[in-house]
Amino acid sequence: MKTAVVTDSTAYIPKELREKWNIHMIPLSVIFDNETYREELDISAEEFYEEVKQRELPTTSMPPIGEFVELFEKLAKDYDSVISIHLSSGISGTYQGAVSAGEMVDGIKVYTFDSEVSAMVQGFYALEAAELAGQGVDPEEIMERLYQIKETSTAYFMVDDLSHLQRGGRLSSAQALIGSLLQVKPLLHFEDKKIVPFEKVRTRKKAMNRVVELLAEDANSGGEYRAVVIHANREAEALEWKSELEAQYPNVEFMLSYFGPVIGTHLGEGSMGMGWYKK
Ligand code: MYR
Known part of the structure; x- marks a missing residue:
């Protein structure tokens, strides 16, 4: 029984890691002034963060269904x-x-598996599935393992400016609440596949400390964890955070990733996030 693993570009699994684990990637796109750029293939993260300094923020789009059909048909020859x-069905049509x-x-x-999250926290599912698929594990059993991971998987993130999420319609909160949140640095998370505020926190430092408290609650309850620090063009800050945490939590394997x-x-x-699950 040969099983292929596909994920979308928003898992941000580096190409080398995808090649190592034989993970197929289908890209989502950003659209600047009516021009579509498939992320990673037509525009890198570095180019994107440079571009948005000079231009209006783009919009985004899911992959065309035809690309999924083409990829699945190609895979049907060998698997x-x-x-x-895929990324959460509550924020994108990609899963559907x-x-x-x-x-x-x-x-x-x-x-199909709805990760109910995105970024490398979604990538964790793909990496785990690929490892099991490589060992010849039955797809039903791999799906069971993914659902098991979902029970302990969690992610929190903070943004410098909430207006991007609001503008893109990806913040699920009453307008009045959003108004009050614009003054603070709320900690966000996913609930029922959608992005909602987790707690109101005044500063970035406080938000980061709160995430560490939440990680500690899980990590100190025993077991081995896998975690990821994720940044939006703030690599140095993210690396420093990761090193501090590595020293404090020897039972947690930390990775670094990006939005x-x-x-x-x-x-x-400037956004920053962290996610983890129990191995
Ligand atoms: C589309 O156009 O279909 C893509 C929409 C993507 C919305 C992304 C919203 C932010 C997700 C944050 C994930 C943080 C995970 C730790």
Whole structure:
């Protein structure tokens, strides 16, 4: 039983890691002045953060369904099944696109997985699925493991300027609440697949400390964890945070990742996040 693993570009799994684990990637796009750029393929994160300094923030779009169909049909030549893992269906039509494409394609069984999150926290699912697929584990069993990870998986993030999320319509809160949040640095998270404020926090430092408290609650309850610090063009700050945490939590394996063009459009430069799950 050969199983392929697909994820979308918003998992921001570096190309080398995707090649190592044989993970197929389908890109989402950013659109600047009617011109579409597929992230990673046509625009890198570095180019994007340079570009937005000079231009209006772009909009984003999900991959065309035809690209999913094409990829699944290609995979059908070598694989019996595919597990397609995507960013939360509450913030993008990508997952639904994969589901629809799966229904159109013959000769391969398509399993779709809604990560209910995005960025490398979504990437964790793809990496885990790819490792199991490489060992020849049955796709149903891989899906079970993904649902098991979901039980302990969590992510928090903060933005410098909430107006990007508000403008893109990806903040699920009453208008009045958003108004009051614009004055602070709220800590955000996903609830029922959507982005909602987790707590009102006044400063970035306080928000970061609160995330560490939340990590500590889990990490200190025992077991081995895998975590990721994610930044939007703030690599030095993220690396420093990661090193501090590595020294404090030996039972947590930390990775560093970034918010690329599509997620960066909605969060804005300077955003920072952390996610983890119990291994
Ligand atoms: C689309 O156009 O379909 C893509 C929309 C992407 C919305 C992204 C909203 C921010 C997600 C933050 C994820 C943080 C994970 C730690």
